[in-house]
Amino acid sequence: MNVREKISDRLIEVTNPERYIGNEYNIIKKEWQEDSIKVLTAFPDTYEIGMSHLGLKIIYHLLNKEDNIICERTFSPWPDFENLLREENLPIFSLESGRSVDEFDILAFTLQYEMSYTNILTILDLAGLEFYSSNRKESDPLVIGGGSIVSNVEPVAKFFDLIFIGEAENYIVDIINKHHELDNKGLEKREILKKLSRIPGVYVPSLYNVEYHESGHIKNIEPVNDEVKANVTRQLVTDLDKAFYPEKFLVPYMEIIHDRATVEVSRGCTKGCRFCSAGITYRPVRERSKETLLKQIDNILKNTGYEEISLTSLSTIDHTEVKELVEELTEKYEDDKISVSLSSLRVDKFSVELAKEVQKVRKTGLTFAPEAGTARLRNVINKGVSEENLYEAVEAAFNEGWSTVKLYFMIGLPTEEQADLKGIVDLVNNVLNKGKEIRKNTNKRMKPIRINVSISTFIPKASTPFQWEPMVNKDKLQEKIRFLRSNLNKKGINLSWNEEDLSLLESIFSRGDRRLADVLISAWKKGSRFDGWGDFLDFERWLEAFRENNIDPDFYLRRRDLDETLPWDHINMGLNPKFLEKEYKKALNDSPTSDCRFSDCKGCNICFNLDVDLDIIGDDYNVNKS
Amino acid sequence: MLIRAEYEKRDELKYISHLELMNTFRRTFRRAKLPVKYSQGYNPHIIFSMSQPLPVGMVGYSEYFDLELKEKLSFNLMKNEINKFLPEGLNVFEIVEISDKDKSLQAIANTARYEYEMSFKNDKSNSAKMISDFLNEDEIEITRYRRKKDDRMIDLAPMIYDGQVVEDNIWEFTISTGSSGNVRPQEVIRALKLKTDGEVKEIPLVNIKRIGLYVRRDGKLFKPIHREVLKKEVSED
Numbered sequence: 061m062n063v064r065e066k067i068s069d070r071l072i073e074v075t076n077p078e079r080y081i082g083n084e085y086n087i088i089k090k091e092w093q094e095d096s097i098k099v100l101t102a103f104p105d106t107y108e109i110g111m112s113h114l115g116l117k118i119i120y121h122l123l124n125k126e127d128n129i130i131c132e133r134t135f136s137p138w139p140d141f142e143n144l145l146r147e148e149n150l151p152i153f154s155l156e157s158g159r160s161v162d163e164f165d166i167l168a169f170t171l172q173y174e175m176s177y178t179n180i181l182t183i184l185d186l187a188g189l190e191f192y193s194s195n196r197k198e199s200d201p202l203v204i205g206g207g208s209i210v211s212n213v214e215p216v217a218k219f220f221d222l223i224f225i226g227e228a229e230n231y232i233v234d235i236i237n238k239h240h241e242l243d244n245k246g247l248e249k250r251e252i253l254k255k256l257s258r259i260p261g262v263y264v265p266s267l268y269n270v271e272y273h274e275s276g277h278i279k280n281i282e283p284v285n286d287e288v289k290a291n292v293t294r295q296l297v298t299d300l301d302k303a304f305y306p307e308k309f310l311v312p313y314m315e316i317i318h319d320r321a322t323v324e325v326s327r328g329c330t331k332g333c334r335f336c337s338a339g340i341t342y343r344p345v346r347e348r349s350k351e352t353l354l355k356q357i358d359n360i361l362k363n364t365g366y367e368e369i370s371l372t373s374l375s376t377i378d379h380t381e382v383k384e385l386v387e388e389l390t391e392k393y394e395d396d397k398i399s400v401s402l403s404s405l406r407v408d409k410f411s412v413e414l415a416k417e418v419q420k421v422r423k424t425g426l427t428f429a430p431e432a433g434t435a436r437l438r439n440v441i442n443k444g445v446s447e448e449n450l451y452e453a454v455e456a457a458f459n460e461g462w463s464t465v466k467l468y469f470m471i472g473l474p475t476e477e478q479a480d481l482k483g484i485v486d487l488v489n490n491v492l493n494k495g496k497e498i499r500k501n502t503n504k505r506m507k508p509i510r511i512n513v514s515i516s517t518f519i520p521k522a523s524t525p526f527q528w529e530p531m532v533n534k535d536k537l538q539e540k541i542r543f544l545r546s547n548l549n550k551k552g553i554n555l556s557w558n559e560e561d562l563s564l565l566e567s568i569f570s571r572g573d574r575r576l577a578d579v580l581i582s583a584w585k586k587g588s589r590f591d592g593w594g595d596f597l598d599f600e601r602w603l604e605a606f607r608e609n610n611i612d613p614d615f616y617l618r619r620r621d622l623d624e625t626l627p628w629d630h631i632n633m634g635l636n637p638k639f640l641e642k643e644y645k646k647a648l649n650d651s652p653t654s655d656c657r658f659s660d661c662k663g664c665n666i667c668f669n670l671d672v673d674l675d676i677i678g679d680d681y682n683v684n685k686s
Numbered sequence: 687m688l689i690r691a692e693y694e695k696r697d698e699l700k701y702i703s704h705l706e707l708m709n710t711f712r713r714t715f716r717r718a719k720l721p722v723k724y725s726q727g728y729n730p731h732i733i734f735s736m737s738q739p740l741p742v743g744m745v746g747y748s749e750y751f752d753l754e755l756k757e758k759l760s761f762n763l764m765k766n767e768i769n770k771f772l773p774e775g776l777n778v779f780e781i782v783e784i785s786d787k788d789k790s791l792q793a794i795a796n797t798a799r800y801e802y803e804m805s806f807k808n809d810k811s812n813s814a815k816m817i818s819d820f821l822n823e824d825e826i827e828i829t830r831y832r833r834k835k836d837d838r839m840i841d842l843a844p845m846i847y848d849g850q851v852v853e854d855n856i857w858e859f860t861i862s863t864g865s866s867g868n869v870r871p872q873e874v875i876r877a878l879k880l881k882t883d884g885e886v887k888e889i890p891l892v893n894i895k896r897i898g899l900y901v902r903r904d905g906k907l908f909k910p911i912h913r914e915v916l917k918k919e920v921s922e923d
């Protein structure tokens with residue numbers, strides 16, 4: 061049944077109705093055959109965010125490549141559209157065929173950001189499904205999840221039948237086929253899940269029991285019986301160059317966040333920033349070759365008509381062939397006025413030179429992320445950037461005619477002192493002064509210098525060396541922000557920072573456990589939606605939700621003991637069990653760890669445990685160069 | 687070479703905005719590998735312009751765009767290529783060549799025809815009388831609501847050129863559009879409501895379709911691709 065047809069005429073009443081019409085160029089509408097397996101991907105955020113998500117793109121095209129699988133999409137409805145659906149008593153539907161969730165075999169969520177957890181509940185509810193997997197019926201679709209925050213999914217674990225840990229490309233089709241096969245045999249869901257849990261990377265939360273001490277601390281997390289694996293090991297793609305990559309991108313009407321021909325130049329990052337969760341969950345670095353990338357880009361451009369290429373990864377500038385790639389691209393597509401953008405810059409001159417290459421076609425701002433204000437604190441967080449690097453980079457940028465640069469810093473980092481905040485102020489002032497100086501002495505026309513300073517709050521994340529650290533409290537956080545505001549309050553500097561409540565909430569859930577599921581449901585029932593969108597966050601409502609469930613939010617913000625059982629201890633990132641602790645201790649001694657791709661192996665053991673190589677395409681070339 | 691194309695925007699694509707529609711066409715031209723021309727400057731874009739924007743929620747069955755190309759192409763080939771790469775819901779019907787002396791679409795298309803799916807308070811039996819009474823009014827005053835400005839009174843009578851009942855509840859009106867006098871399609875309904883003492887009810891935008899855009903000359907209507915309204919001489923190189 062096509063649900064959308066019933067509501068089509070009323071879409072005029074909601075904001076951005078084009079979010080719900082589908083029909084994009086390259087949309088895949090397969091014939092609804094009885095024996096096909098029907099998968100509905102659900103992205104718990106808006107259309108424009110979901111459509112920019114690389115993982116969703118990959119899964120959609122990967123599954124639809126299979127003749128026996130139909131994969132369609134749905135996204136979180138904006139509150140006005142949610143209300144409309146409720147008013148009309150209609151369920152959420154897929155963009156492709158307009159069908160409701162009960163017509164699908166599998167509902168597959170992208171887990172990408174803690175603050176979209178309540179949106180998962182909206183989709184489940186509008187699908188007519190119970191929140192807890194244990195309450196759902198045998199005939200309900202299987203609810204699965206996967207994505208970038210799987211290092212700790214415990215707060216939402218009870219909502220899912222199955223969660224895939226790691227990069228799913230090599231396993232997802234098998235899981236879906238196997239499920240279908242077992243389902244056709246008439247097995248009960250619990251039996252099916254038990255069998256599926258034998259597939260590497262498959263985490264079935266209901267097969268693990270969590271016991272708590274009276275103090276609230278976790279006593280142990282154990283599989284329900286010894287047939288179930290003791291822990292779930294992250295899976296990954298070993299040969300990225302040969303891995304599937306979609307080339308027939310859907311071309312949305314609505315301007316999405318990344319509305320361009322995006323290629324993933326590499327996956328993983330071994331720079332080892334100690335606050336970064338992606339640095340662990342996507343380890344090690346695997347690159348795609350220039351040849352593969354050029355081919356992919358060409359096909360995507362042909363298939364979409366996009367006017368911009370984006371080279372994306374956790375650290376694009378570190379790709380061994382990035383310079384050659386950028387040069388070839390700018391030359392090849394100059395006549396077609398196709399521009400190139402780099403998703404992230406390194407803080408150095410090389411980055412600026414590369415950015416300049418890219419700017420031949422179009423002009424955008426430059427962003428650098430020193431992250432901390434002093435060399436000491438940068439050693440603690442292992443951000444290998446020196447003051448000289450930064451000045452060189454910004455000077456190069458100003459000399460090339462950029463008048464605006466954006467600087468990223470974090471506050472509330474472990475061991476942070478007043479001197480470190482002062483360090484941020486000094487760095488920003490020095491950058492501003494260098495810009496002014498260059499502007500004064502140049503004969504080129506240059507707009508007044510602007511430094512956009514973006515301050516984010518450090519949040520201790522699961523499976524990082526800082527997973528034991530406490531979250532900075534609200535008063536201190538406000539004090540720090542006040543200091544920066546009053547000291548960076550001058551012409552040419554534009555300061556922005558995170559909403560404190562939002563950071564606290566994210567922090568609670570990023571190291572949360574299964575007990576938080578009830579809190580999520582309470583907050584959702586009170587109306588929490590799109591909490592990450594600032595304007596919707598109502599912290600009071602959340603505090604009430606905690607109180608209702610007798611849960612103290614501070615319990616989740618506190619420092620963890622090194623020998624404490626952590627909620628995600630049964631999820632194995634492939635790390636040497638002592639690696640994070642070693643890194644943590646080094647951090648407290650202000651001692652850095654260099655990038656293993658340019659130096660020795662640092663013993664995280666991921667390459668051995670997950671049987672993967674640090675796959676650097678232009679390795680020899682790189683060694684010669686340095 | 688300058689071309690002018692007539693196309694339709696239908697079904698759910700009524701929900702995409704004018705800006706989104708422009709981007710959709712630009713990307714379609716690129717996919718179709720048309721030899722488009724770009725503007726100068728840091729932000730080059732395809733030289734291309736469109737007829738009066740449709741409001742979000744309204745389909746258009748006879749809309750137009752102008753496009754500049756670096757070389758001559760056969761109209762048929764061009765039409766086929768564009769249609770091959772357009773998403774479902776957009777479709778080009780006809781392409782003609784125009785000269786650089788021709789005025790832009792928004793400057794010459796001064797009349798639009800709309801089809802309304804009407805809604806009445808009572809029975810719809812006297813449609814014909816309602817519409818003829820309405821068209822015979824000497825003055826049709828309504829309040830125009832203006833964004834960020836004060837409301838003001840306007841007289842629609844001289845700007846409503848024609849109207850007819852197609853079926854009992856399907857009416858058509860031909861009204862002035864563009865800079866030399868613009869009637870918003872829903873204003874006609876509001877005026878009707880006033881004049882019929884509420885017999886005609888207001889309707890949502892999705893119940894109105896733009897079915898034609900014209901150049902009105904001496905009381906006659908021409909499509910903007912009609913030879914009569916285009917400069918005769920089209921350069922041959």
Ligand code: SF4
Nearest residue numbers: 656661662664665667
């Ligand atoms: S095992 Fe060694 S080389 Fe591989 S990612 Fe870890 S530290 Fe780097």
